[in-house]
Amino acid sequence: MKQDPRFPNLFITDHPLIQHKLSHMREHDTSTRTFRELLKEITLLMGYEITRDLPLTTREIKTPLVTIDAPVIAGKKLAIVPILRAGIGMSDGLLNLVPSARVGHIGVYRDPTTHMPVEYLVRLPDLSERTFILCDPMVATGNSAVYAVDVLKKRGVTDEQIIFLALVAAPEGVTVFQNAHPKVKMYCASLDSHLDDHAYIVPGLGDAGDRIFGTK
Ligand code: URA
Numbered sequence: 001m002k003q004d005p006r007f008p009n010l011f012i013t014d015h016p017l018i019q020h021k022l023s024h025m026r027e028h029d030t031s032t033r034t035f036r037e038l039l040k041e042i043t044l045l046m047g048y049e050i051t052r053d054l055p056l057t058t059r060e061i062k063t064p065l066v067t068i069d070a071p072v073i074a075g076k077k078l079a080i081v082p083i084l085r086a087g088i089g090m091s092d093g094l095l096n097l098v099p100s101a102r103v104g105h106i107g108v109y110r111d112p113t114t115h116m117p118v119e120y121l122v123r124l125p126d127l128s129e130r131t132f133i134l135c136d137p138m139v140a141t142g143n144s145a146v147y148a149v150d151v152l153k154k155r156g157v158t159d160e161q162i163i164f165l166a167l168v169a170a171p172e173g174v175t176v177f178q179n180a181h182p183k184v185k186m187y188c189a190s191l192d193s194h195l196d197d198h199a200y201i202v203p204g205l206g207d208a209g210d211r212i213f214g215t216k
Contacts, residue, residue: 001049004191007174011187013046021045022167022189026205032214036089039137039212042167042189043093047133050163050187051078051097054131079104079125083136083148086209090135090165102130106148110141115199117147127155137167137208139188140199142176149181159183167208168192170201 002012021038024030030038058069078098082091084107091103107121134148145164152162159181166188172195177186192201200206210216 006171007178007186007191009178009182009185010169010174010191011050011185012191013049013187013189015045015049018042018045018189025167025211026203028206030211032211035211039089039167039208040093040096043090043135043165044096046165046187046189047094047097050133050165054078077101077130079130079132081106081124081132081134081148081152083108083134083144084121086138086212087134087136089208089212090137090167094133094135094165102126104132106134106151108144108147110144110199115141115143117144119147119151122151124152124155127152127157130157131161131163132157133163133165135165137212138201138204139164139166139169139173139177139186140195140201141170142173142180145173145177145186146180149177149184153181163187168201168204170195 002014021042025035025038055074056071057074059072061070078101080091080094080101081104082088084105102125104124108117108119111118132152139145162184164186168190169188170192192204194202196202
């Protein structure tokens with residue numbers, strides 16, 4: 001896991017497999033099917049890294065031979081919350097890893113003029129004692145990411161219960177995010193160079209939602 005001195009709560013998963021798959025995703029002529037599969041595979045690999053610190057407890061189980069106190073994840077389990085619509089491409093990968101996780105949805109779109117998030121849907125599982133993994137592949141301006149964390153925090157979820165999982169982030173967006181939510185950990189596979197005049201990430205990979213769903 002790599003860190004950038006500017007962003008104390010940003011963790012960059014620099015595993016070679018993740019970096020290789022991300023490079024393939026960036027290519028302009030990668031098909032929708034391959035793009036989607038690669039995002040799922042990367043999310044699964046990132047999910048493995050970010051769940052490393054989940055607290056364990058023990059439960060008594062019987063093996064065919066003896067009874068033991070076996071390690072199991074402590075307390076209430078995970079909730080995965082994709083930010084619609086591109087986040088859906090990541091929640092599939094996470095669900096492969098934690099099939100019993102609850103799934104919420106936060107629907108926001110980016111106003112094309114102001115680039116500010118506009119909410120159109122919030123559906124969440126019960127909130128107590130869960131770890132929430134918010135996911136959105138692209139953290140560009142950071143406004144949707146900040147908004148989604150606000151949605152959880154307004155309902156009483158604490159900073160420590162939230163993990164933000166992205167694929168590619170821009171320094172501008174991470175700055176906005178860390179100013180708003182300095183204690184929330186964010187993970188991404190790449191911290192890219194900058195935003196262009198249309199708030200697209202450079203070098204980036206284009207519009208993640210369009211590339212996942214094959215829309216224009
Ligand atoms: N959203 C995307 O899908 N891509 C970008 O580059 C920026 C925001």
